[in-house]
Amino acid sequence: MSTLASSFSILAQPGVFVYLLRGVAFTCIISVLGVILGLILGSLLALARTYCKKGPARILGWLSAAYIELFRNTPYLLWIFVCVVFCPCPAFFARKMFGLTSVEMKLLFKAALALILFNSSVIAEIVRGGLNGVAKGQFEAGYAQGFNTAEVLLYIILPQAYRNIVPTLLSQVITTIKDSSYLANVATIELMARIRQLLSAAGTYNGLGTVNVSDVMVLFGTACVIYFIINFTLSCIVRAMQARRKKALVFAPAKAA
Amino acid sequence: MSGLFSWDAWATVWNHRESFLLGLGNTLLTAFSALVLAFAIGAVIGLMATSGKKPLKFIARVYVEFIQNTPLLLQLCFLYYALAFAGLSLGVIRTGIIALGVYTGAYMGEVVRAAIESVPKGQFEAAQAQGFNYLQRMGYIILPQSIPVMLPPMVNQVVNLFKNTSCLYIVGGADLISVTYSFVTGASTGGAYAPAYIVCGAIFFVVCFPLSTLATRWEASLKERKGKADPALRAVKRTALKEAA
Numbered sequence: 001m002s003t004l005a006s007s008f009s010i011l012a013q014p015g016v017f018v019y020l021l022r023g024v025a026f027t028c029i030i031s032v033l034g035v036i037l038g039l040i041l042g043s044l045l046a047l048a049r050t051y052c053k054k055g056p057a058r059i060l061g062w063l064s065a066a067y068i069e070l071f072r073n074t075p076y077l078l079w080i081f082v083c084v085v086f087c088p089c090p091a092f093f094a095r096k097m098f099g100l101t102s103v104e105m106k107l108l109f110k111a112a113l114a115l116i117l118f119n120s121s122v123i124a125e126i127v128r129g130g131l132n133g134v135a136k137g138q139f140e141a142g143y144a145q146g147f148n149t150a151e152v153l154l155y156i157i158l159p160q161a162y163r164n165i166v167p168t169l170l171s172q173v174i175t176t177i178k179d180s181s182y183l184a185n186v187a188t189i190e191l192m193a194r195i196r197q198l199l200s201a202a203g204t205y206n207g208l209g210t211v212n213v214s215d216v217m218v219l220f221g222t223a224c225v226i227y228f229i230i231n232f233t234l235s236c237i238v239r240a241m242q243a244r245r246k247k248a249l250v251f252a253p254a255k256a257a
Numbered sequence: 258m259s260g261l262f263s264w265d266a267w268a269t270v271w272n273h274r275e276s277f278l279l280g281l282g283n284t285l286l287t288a289f290s291a292l293v294l295a296f297a298i299g300a301v302i303g304l305m306a307t308s309g310k311k312p313l314k315f316i317a318r319v320y321v322e323f324i325q326n327t328p329l330l331l332q333l334c335f336l337y338y339a340l341a342f343a344g345l346s347l348g349v350i351r352t353g354i355i356a357l358g359v360y361t362g363a364y365m366g367e368v369v370r371a372a373i374e375s376v377p378k379g380q381f382e383a384a385q386a387q388g389f390n391y392l393q394r395m396g397y398i399i400l401p402q403s404i405p406v407m408l409p410p411m412v413n414q415v416v417n418l419f420k421n422t423s424c425l426y427i428v429g430g431a432d433l434i435s436v437t438y439s440f441v442t443g444a445s446t447g448g449a450y451a452p453a454y455i456v457c458g459a460i461f462f463v464v465c466f467p468l469s470t471l472a473t474r475w476e477a478s479l480k481e482r483k484g485k486a487d488p489a490l491r492a493v494k495r496t497a498l499k500e501a502a
Contacts, residue, residue: 077424184330192328227326
């Protein structure tokens with residue numbers, strides 16, 4: 001059992017805790033950015049795909065449909081590879097920041113961009129589901145009040161659509177946190193990569209000179225616990241929200257009658 | 258755009274088509290085997306979750322929550338390294354099949370649970386009142402009604418499973434993504450980034466697009482049929498028609 005004790009001693013090393021904590025912070029920041037920016041891009045794509053069906057605007061609808069289907073049907077890792085090779089990184093990001101080297105910052109920028117591009121296609125489909133849930137009469141009512149199309153979308157349609165999809169979007173945050181672990185393939189920035197990095201150096205940290213099964217258990221077990229705490233909290237929130245909505249839905253017809 | 262318009266780069270990819278096909282073969286093999294495992298796990302977990310027995314429900318819940326709330330990549334690495342350092346290495350493909358099967362199994366379990374729960378409670382009670390035992394109840398009454406509900410989300414899970422085979426790259430797999438990456442970084446073949454990535458993406462797209470489109474259409478048509486059958490919605494339509502008249 002002495003190997004297990006020395007494996008736990010890895011976590012007690014002074015630098016290790018901070019190193020992992022920063023990894024957790026990066027995981028969260030990347031995921032939140034991925035969802036927020038993905039939501040902006042995804043909303044535009046969803047609007048184009050749902051409403052650009054007539055006249056020359058049709059081309060816009062087709063393009064966004066093509067974009068959505070292309071990214072939805074290919075793996076995220078492919079887009080990380082593509083962005084790492086082809087995406088230029090502005091000079092602003094290519095320098096030392098947040099305790100990362102400039103090379104890591106470049107990779108972070110590119111991988112985060114890949115995440116936003118990939119996420120936007122998934123979120124676009126979620127938003128589209130929300131848009132389809134908004135009654136058609138809302139448009140006509142908006143026009144009748146003298147709003148133009150942009151105003152109708154901004155003030156009437158989108159708020160209702162977003163309200164419908166809040167739980168789904170939160171589950172997408174969970175998915176994104178899990179997907180962010182794919183960054184471990186190209187850089188050591190977020191939690192997953194840092195755990196692997198620690199494992200490869202576990203021999204020097206545990207004082208035994210060798211990496212043992214217990215090191216794997218302790219390190220990956222720690223990562224599992226961290227991911228689980230974050231994601232389980234989110235999924236509990238999602239479920240509570242859905243339960244409340246279901247209740248509201250059950251009672252709504254009674255109120256109407 | 259490294260090699261997008263270079264004839265040589267495309268020719269290199271064409272000359273190495275066999276390694277791409279090999280990668281695709283590995284990906285298909287992994288995905289298919291994992292799918293079989295996922296179906297088995299999903300059926301068991303789904304039935305446990307709807308069995309109404311507290312301990313079984315609890316086990317199913319814990320399994321689903323644990324698997325769904327941790328990244329697949331972490332589970333795969335955990336399994337792979339734990340086995341490797343314990344001296345029991347199964348090889349990348351077999352480890353990948355287990356990890357992917359266990360991961361997708363949790364999602365399949367949720368699909369099965371949701372589909373069984375979508376069958377009205379009265380159906381269970383009616384079947385029980387007719388003296389059907391558990392197997393008969395499930396086999397004759399519940400599953401025939403829930404399988405059509407199950408299928409579209411299951412197809413979506415198959416698409417996800419196929420895309421998720423890319424996680425094998427982290428442990429040095431020989432699946433399509435890993436083969437593509439070692440092709441573009443290889444000493445003799447390196448540099449043909451654009452053509453290789455396009456080919457790899459196109460293969461994924463060709464497999465996934467028909468499946469995901471099928472799932473979307475299927476789901477929409479199920480919803481429409483359900484909407485037609487829904488008495489509440491029919492009542493609303495009737496009132497609307499009356500008001501119009």
